[in-house]
Amino acid sequence: MLAATVVRPSPDDPLAGLAVGDRPAPASRPGWTTVTVRAASLNHHDLWSLRGVGLPADRMPMVLGTDAAGVTDDGREVVVHAVVGGPGARAVPADEPRSLLSERYDGTLAEQVAVPDENLVAKPAALSFAEAACLPTAWLTAYRALFVAGGATPGTRVLVQGAGGGFATATVLLGAAAGLDVTVTGRDAGRRDRALALGASAAVEPGARVPRVDLVLESVGRATWSHSLRSLRPGGTVVVVGLTTGEPEDPGLTRVFFQDLRVVGSTMGTREDLERLLHLCATSGLRAPVDSTWALADARSALARLATGDAFGKVVVVSDADEAGPAAG
Template sequence: MLAVYVAHTNADEPLAGLVVGSLDEPAVPPGWTTVEVRAASLNHHDLWSLRGVGLPADRLPMILGCDAAGVDADGNEVVVHSVVTSDAWRGDETLDPRRSILSERYPGTFAERVAVPRRNLVPKPPELSFAEAACLPTAWLTAYRMLFTRAAVVPGSTVLVQGAGGGVATALIVLGRAAGLRVWATSRSEAKRARALSLGADAVFVPGARLPERVDVVAETVGAATWDHSLKALKPGGTLVISGATSGADPPAGLNRVFFLQLSVVGSTMGTRDELERLLRLCVERDVRPVIESERPLEDARAAFEALAAGDVFGKLVLTR
């Protein structure tokens, strides 16, 4: 079958090991099934995999891709929840110490077919296209959990989104607006700041700018480059929720500010199957749709990866079949 996979990793030139070619059909363990992939979306996780982060050489070749929407073996339209837990785990999937996601231990979604545990399939609402649904299980689910589970925002709260433009950041803006939040966003790019306003952000700023007032919550995915500003932007008792560090994972500590102002620094990663179901329902009932930068056929995956690596993307990149 046609697949997009890592043949070898390269920390400095990640696309050097990217291959679009033929691989064997996925194995289907007991309790698993196959999904005919109609659409799958890219995430920064795919670039990290190409660099060898979390993907040792003995697992290669590995098909990339965490997110997918398609048709299961019974003909049902489904969305794939990409967090794979150990068989005995019950409860919040993100807390299983042995969890992984597709494309880490098991072949990913950038292929004609993917094998997944049956419990990981969620019905796709007919109101969402396959491309729209394929954007939700990683970036949009991460944003949903950051806002509503980990930061526990309430309508009327002010949220600062650092680094508007990426999949998680655009999801934070759209979901925050739908939930009745006042959403502010930062970006180095004037064009991306303008697009953030068009998505519903109430105000936009250059990174590090002095804000009109301190905020209740900062949603952080950038890391080192914005960490100090994120802490300074919070009002006393505020919450910084972080799900990634695309600019580096070793930010200045700022511990004196954290304890003196009684700030909460909260980690967040991915989301549960139940949260994915609620996210899908929210998208339908509030007419919310993911921001899609472009859709390309699976055969043109390299062009999508080049765009992701260059950073000139606003929203999600989708591969289709």
């Protein structure tokens, strides 16, 4: 089968370790289902894997990709939940650490992917395969960070660091749909304008002074951490979902305890969270913006697009080449 695979770690030039070509089809195993992938979406996790971050060389070659929607052998249209293992998991050893697809098991950038039965969620008929495939990582992370870890309710004032990426875009759209007051930061004026068009209440340059917020969603780390803490009202909450620029040099613990701040970690979301997110999108008309679509054979170009940092919305890979092409959202 055709697949996009990381064959060696390449920290300085991630695409140098990528191979797009033939790979063995998934082997049958008890408690797992093979899904014919109709659409997959890219995440920065794929670029980190190509650099060898979180994916040691002894696990390579590894098919990339965490997000997908497709069809099972018995004709069910499904969305793949990318988290394998963890509490209550039945299809992997109980002592195996929780992981994402493409960390211990081949991922979704392929014609087929095998996943535990418990990782399959019914695709709502109202969503296309491409629309559904945009949701299981960035959008699911945003959903859980906002409404589960962050406890946001209508009127909650939210700051999200970094306009334009899949996570920030999802936060703006989900927040607007739920009646939240969302401010985003972004270096690029065009991205800030697009965030405003999607429903952000305000869009400012990184580090700019903002009215104190109830909740900060932090995915950047060192570059934005101090600003995140300064922007919180006393008693506010920062939800940490990632650290793309590394650990903060100064964790700001004095401010944390003097102002009674809460620091909460949140990773991805549960299968039940994904079901709720899919239902929300299907019934509300909410959709993930798509930056561009590419055929699986052009996965290298799709990943290169993601690596530029210029994509606004999701970069999607589809199985049908006729569906590929620019689709700015």
